[in-house]
Amino acid sequence: xxxxxxxxxxxxxxxxxxxxxxxxxxxxxxxxxxxxxxxxxxxxxxxxxxxxxxxxxxxxxxxxxxxxxxxxxxxxxxxxxxxxxxxxxxxxxxxxxxxxxxxxxxxxxxxxxxxxxxxxxxxxxxxxxxxxxxxxxxxxxxxxxxxxxxxxxxxxxxxxxxxxxxxxxxxxxxxxxxxxxxxxxxxxxxxxxxxxxxxxxxxxxxxxxxxxxxxxxxxxxx
Amino acid sequence: xxxxxxxxxxxxxxxxxxxxxxxxxxxxxxxxxxxxxxxxxxxxxxxxxxxxxxxxxxxxxxxxxxxxxxxxxxxxxxxxxxxxxxxxxxxxxxxxxxxxxxxxxxxxxxxxxxxxxxxxxxxxxxxxxxxxxxxxxxxxxxxxxxxxxxxxxxxxxxxxxxxxxxxxxxxxxxxxxxxxxxxxxxxxxxxxxxxxxxxxxxxxxxxx
Numbered sequence: 106x107x108x109x110x111x112x113x114x115x116x117x118x119x120x121x122x123x124x125x126x127x128x129x130x131x132x133x134x135x136x137x138x139x140x141x142x143x144x145x146x147x148x149x150x151x152x153x154x155x156x157x158x159x160x161x162x163x164x165x166x167x168x169x170x171x172x173x174x175x176x177x178x179x180x181x182x183x184x185x186x187x188x189x190x191x192x193x194x195x196x197x198x199x200x201x202x203x204x205x206x207x208x209x210x211x212x213x214x215x216x217x218x219x220x221x222x223x224x225x226x227x228x229x230x231x232x233x234x235x236x237x238x239x240x241x242x243x244x245x246x247x248x249x250x251x252x253x254x255x256x257x258x259x260x261x262x263x264x265x266x267x268x269x270x271x272x273x274x275x276x277x278x279x280x281x282x283x284x285x286x287x288x289x290x291x292x293x294x295x296x297x298x299x300x301x302x303x304x305x306x307x308x309x310x311x312x313x314x315x316x317x318x319x320x321x322x323x324x325x326x327x
Numbered sequence: 328x329x330x331x332x333x334x335x336x337x338x339x340x341x342x343x344x345x346x347x348x349x350x351x352x353x354x355x356x357x358x359x360x361x362x363x364x365x366x367x368x369x370x371x372x373x374x375x376x377x378x379x380x381x382x383x384x385x386x387x388x389x390x391x392x393x394x395x396x397x398x399x400x401x402x403x404x405x406x407x408x409x410x411x412x413x414x415x416x417x418x419x420x421x422x423x424x425x426x427x428x429x430x431x432x433x434x435x436x437x438x439x440x441x442x443x444x445x446x447x448x449x450x451x452x453x454x455x456x457x458x459x460x461x462x463x464x465x466x467x468x469x470x471x472x473x474x475x476x477x478x479x480x481x482x483x484x485x486x487x488x489x490x491x492x493x494x495x496x497x498x499x500x501x502x503x504x505x506x507x508x509x510x511x512x513x514x515x516x517x518x519x520x521x522x523x524x525x526x527x528x529x530x531x532x533x534x535x
Contacts, residue, residue, distance in 0.1 A: 112427035116416070123415040184409025185425075187377060192428050193400040199428065327378050 109192050113199040117206030127175065132214050135168040139222045150227050157226035158236055158287035164222075165215050165240060166276050169247045172211050173272070174265050176203065176255040181325065190326055196319035204252045204315070212244035232287045235296045239286040242303040243279045249307070249314035250275045256321035279306065328352055329374070329479060329510055334383035336369050342381070343369055344533040353478070356501060356511040356525035365530045367514040368408065371483050374512060375405045387479070401430070404474040405481045410467045414456035418447055418466040421455060426473055433473050441472040446493065461488040471500055480504060482513040494519060 121128055142160050143153060180186040189199055219240055223233045254272035258264035286299035328350065335345040343366030351357050359367045372378045374385060376392050376399065385392045392399040412421045419438055426433045442451055445465045450458060455466065468485060480501070486494050494517070501511050502522045511525075 108430045109428045112424055116413075116420070116424045119420070120413065120415055179413065182409075183413060184407055184411040185413065187405070187407055187409070188411045188425055189428055190377060191375060191400050191403060191405055193397045193430050 107198070109189070109194045109199045110202045113189070113202035114206050117203055118210065121206065121210035127172065128210055128214060131168050131172045131211055132218055134171055135164055135215050135218060136222065138164045138167060139225065153226045154228060157223060157228050158232070158239075159284045160226070161219055161222055161236060162240075162243075162280050162284040165212075165219070165244065166247065166273075166280060168215055169212060169244070169251060170269055170272065172207075173251040173255050174258070174268055176207055176252055177259050177322065177325075178255075181259050186322065186326055190323060196322065197315040200252070200315045200318045200322070201311075204248050204318075207252070208245055208248040212240075212248055216240045216244060228287075232290055235287050235290045235300075238300055239283045239296070239303060242300055242307060243283040245307040246279050246303070246310045247276060249310035250279075253314050253317045253321060256318045256325060259322070259325040279303065282306070328388055329512070330386040330389075331374070332384050332386070334370075334373065334385065335381045336366055336373055336378070337381045338366065338369055342535040344530055345382075345535050347383070347530075347533045349528060351510050351512065351526075353508045353510060354505050356505045356513070356521070358525060358527050359512070359514045359530055360527055361530035361534070365534050367530060368483055370530065371405075371481050371512065371514065372407070374481055375403060376400070377405075402478045403481065404429075404470065404477040404479070405483075406467050406470065406485060407483045410463045412455045412463055412466055415454060417452050417454055418442055418458070418469075419451045421466060422469055422473075425470055431473060431476070437473060438469075441469040442466070444472055445469045445496075461490060461493070464488045465493065468497060471497075471504075478509050480509060480511045480513075482511065484514055484516070486515050486517045486519060 139160060146152065146156070177186065180189065190196060192199065216237060219237055220233050223236055228236065251272050254268050257271065258268045261267060282299045282302045286296040286303070289299055290296040331347055331349040334347040336343045347370070349357070359370060361367055369378060373380050376396060387395070387399045387402065390398070411425060416424070419442060422438045422442060423433070423435065426438065439451065442448065445468060447462060447465055447469070450462060455463060458466070464487060471480065474480070485497060489497065498519050498521050505511055
């Protein structure tokens with residue numbers, strides 16, 4: 106039953122390793138965009154400290170978006186997608202494996218890089234911890250929702266822009282609760298509610314998104 | 328047994344063919360004929376279940392391929408126009424992945440032997456982007472040697488880009504599959520000498 110899941114996960118992780126330049130570009134983008142903000146809004150430490158969670162969250166969202174179109178594009182172009190659709194096991198299985206591999210190779214490095222960038226904005230220890238936790242719980246939802254968008258725009262001309270238009274509005278709730286978690290922590294009301302909502306959203310996306318993705322991929326392969 | 332009843336297929340807004348009836352018995356080889364654009368590839372993809380037909384039904388062993396999808400796909404081996412190879416992986420990794428994704432339990436050694444048999448023994452560890460068109464084709468076809476359990480082979484232009492010896496070898500593999508009670512449905516524009524002529528279906532007769 107898990108054969109295709111493991112096969113796809115192993116292959117995608119291997120491919121990410123072989124094409125690690127792509128992963129590095131995403132992290133580089135994440136770092137560079139965060140570094141641009143002090144130039145734009147001025148290097149006033151209190152102000153930067155205050156807007157840091159929002160900046161890092163928007164940044165993570167854009168970095169995710171940057172690499173999202175790659176998720177199914179190669180498999181669609183070389184015909185692997187057809188072979189996967191002809192697998193006897195349910196499509197949602199291997200779609201989940203692809204999204205998991207994507208999250209491990211794109212979002213997880215962002216979560217790991219975030220504390221370093223947080224220090225750049227002089228965030229204090231406690232809020233850094235909350236920020237990382239919120240990214241850890243929220244990015245799976247970004248990957249899952251993004252995967253649906255990537256599957257829907259697969260093979261379309263100008264698919265990249267359409268993908269951005271399609272998924273950015275869906276990312277708004279994640280952004281609100283993600284960045285809000287740190288504000289709530291600093292405001293003294295505790296970040297638990299925000300983090301639980303992010304985790305709940307990710308779980309709901311985990312249940313629903315692979316089905317939507319599978320349906321969209323079947324249409325794209327026609 | 329593969330049965331096609333009253334099949335019609337759309338591509339875009341155009342009706343490609345209509346009222347196609349065909350039943351293929353175990354051991355038969357069917358070759359689809361017709362000029363470019365008549366719908367050969369569309370029909371093959373329809374038979375695999377990748378495209379839904381506009382009208383009509385496709386049955387495998389008496390069951391609709393849509394309602395019994397999983398069983399049908401366990402019996403089906405499809406090799407399409409595109410080779411389904413990732414350029415960053417080696418032929419061995421690609422072949423092993425295709426087999427495992429299709430839930431075929433194959434040993435690494437069997438994959439190596441299949442690649443050696445099809446003449447890629449020296450390229451096993453090269454990334455696929457270094458292979459020629461014909462060699463890429465062969466990697467895809469190596470799957471045929473590992474798909475003995477699968478009764479229905481659907482092959483879209485399998486002889487493309489192959490050299491003379493490889494064509495003869497592939498033809499004899501298809502013969503052997505049919506002799507063992509399997510079904511082969513293929514398209515090709517080349518004249519290939521099989522041990523027996525097999526059935527020919529001219530799609531031009533059903534074109535709209």
